[in-house]
Amino acid sequence: MIWNETKECMSRDQMTALQSARLVKLVDYVYHNVDFYRKKMQNLDLFPSDIKSIEDITKLPFTTKDDLRDNYPFGLFAVPNKEIVRIHASSGTTGKATVVGYTKHDLDIWAECVARCMTMAGIGKDDIIQIAYGYGLFTGGLGAHNGAELLGATVVPMSTGNSKKLTTMMVDFGATAIACTPSYLLHISEVLREEGLLDKIKLKAAICGAEPWTEKMRHEIETRLNITAHDIYGLSEIMGPGVACDCQYHNGLHVCEDHFYPEVLDTATLAPVADGVTGELAFTTFTKEGIPLLRYRTKDLTSIDHSTCECGRTSARISRFKGRVDDMLIIRGVNVFPSQVEAALVDVEEVTPHYMMIVDRVNNLDTLEIQVEVDPKYYTDEVRALEALNKKIAHVIQQALGVNAKIKIVEPQTLVRSQGKAVHVIDNRKLY
Numbered sequence: 001m002i003w004n005e006t007k008e009c010m011s012r013d014q015m016t017a018l019q020s021a022r023l024v025k026l027v028d029y030v031y032h033n034v035d036f037y038r039k040k041m042q043n044l045d046l047f048p049s050d051i052k053s054i055e056d057i058t059k060l061p062f063t064t065k066d067d068l069r070d071n072y073p074f075g076l077f078a079v080p081n082k083e084i085v086r087i088h089a090s091s092g093t094t095g096k097a098t099v100v101g102y103t104k105h106d107l108d109i110w111a112e113c114v115a116r117c118m119t120m121a122g123i124g125k126d127d128i129i130q131i132a133y134g135y136g137l138f139t140g141g142l143g144a145h146n147g148a149e150l151l152g153a154t155v156v157p158m159s160t161g162n163s164k165k166l167t168t169m170m171v172d173f174g175a176t177a178i179a180c181t182p183s184y185l186l187h188i189s190e191v192l193r194e195e196g197l198l199d200k201i202k203l204k205a206a207i208c209g210a211e212p213w214t215e216k217m218r219h220e221i222e223t224r225l226n227i228t229a230h231d232i233y234g235l236s237e238i239m240g241p242g243v244a245c246d247c248q249y250h251n252g253l254h255v256c257e258d259h260f261y262p263e264v265l266d267t268a269t270l271a272p273v274a275d276g277v278t279g280e281l282a283f284t285t286f287t288k289e290g291i292p293l294l295r296y297r298t299k300d301l302t303s304i305d306h307s308t309c310e311c312g313r314t315s316a317r318i319s320r321f322k323g324r325v326d327d328m329l330i331i332r333g334v335n336v337f338p339s340q341v342e343a344a345l346v347d348v349e350e351v352t353p354h355y356m357m358i359v360d361r362v363n364n365l366d367t368l369e370i371q372v373e374v375d376p377k378y379y380t381d382e383v384r385a386l387e388a389l390n391k392k393i394a395h396v397i398q399q400a401l402g403v404n405a406k407i408k409i410v411e412p413q414t415l416v417r418s419q420g421k422a423v424h425v426i427d428n429r430k431l432y
Helices: 012-033 035-043 054-059 065-070 104-120 139-151 163-173 182-194 215-225 338-346 383-401
Strands: 086-089 099-102 128-131 154-156 177-180 205-208 228-235 240-246 253-255 260-265 279-285 296-302 329-331 334-336 351-362 365-374 406-410 425-427
Touching: 012 035, 012 054, 012 279, 054 260, 086 139, 099 104, 104 139, 104 228, 104 240, 128 139, 128 163, 139 154, 139 177, 139 240, 163 182, 177 182, 182 205, 182 215, 182 351, 205 215, 215 228, 215 338, 228 253, 240 260, 329 351, 334 338, 338 351, 338 383, 365 383, 383 406
Parallel strands: 128 154, 128 177, 177 205, 205 228, 351 425, 365 406
Antiparallel strands: 086 099, 228 240, 240 253, 260 279, 279 296, 329 334, 351 365
């Protein structure tokens, strides 16, 4: 379904035919324009003529983040630098930055995909939307900005860094929508409450992404702000925000699969799995000119559903993410994801969704401490009350994770609020 809200959708057969044609064109394009892919295909004794339909995609090689780093900065670009009109890059905190380049055509496609997502969230040309993602090399700010402008909405490029100014302008400008990380939106709700502004806002919708969040957190945000909150997904290597988004039924994120082909892979064999089975998400970019990618492994864990959604859209849907392959912690032999902690804490009325997991190793034994922030209205200096709450949280966490954790209750507003991607884990074992 395209962004101008037309009710016409491609059938599954039509989408498959389009994807097949675009894959054939893409493979020929990368083979003749990207040395990296030409060598990879030749090593597999594979040539463009061997790819005749979307069913042949499993013949193609995978691409990883390490491949982008190894070809830093422009080694995977398929066009001369003079045709690149914008460059984005990752932070590079865990190694060399991954660099992506966009042609003018790429930016047009990106804006259209973001506009589709905003339409799914009920945002239109009559809305005033605050973009509270970071601008700059991070794709969130400019990606959401250009999509909102294409949609015809009024854009307020707030970025991050001054929450009180943001909330003041939210009221003064009559903002009806916001785009930011879900953890930052929770922080904004706290600022609005502290400033006595909750009953003065006109906010109706939020489009949140850039970090994993649970369905329970979505309900928490919607309850606090009396809005609808939507999950938008993207990553700079593939495009940026706008690869997928959920509709009003929140039953999976609709992929813009005319531009990005999703596969869910078995984490052990890397073979595609059936609908409903959790695995690692991979994408192939059908229409990107600047840095097209074949079967890029995202490390995000999800499942896929190709059935028609209740909203009428026929596009494939990916489930809310279970975590990341590289975010998984193994604690005393048990697989633990931060999202499990978040989901468990939302059920505890007395605490906020803000938490920090600290993993350590003492006498060759893994330990887990979870710092949990108490909601201001429940905070007390009474030792008995805090001990009872501590036991309650410990039980909830043990049930959710299957491991015992030391719970440390901290005062309200103690844990650092993130205006970008929230950090929830400190793994001190990496220091040993």
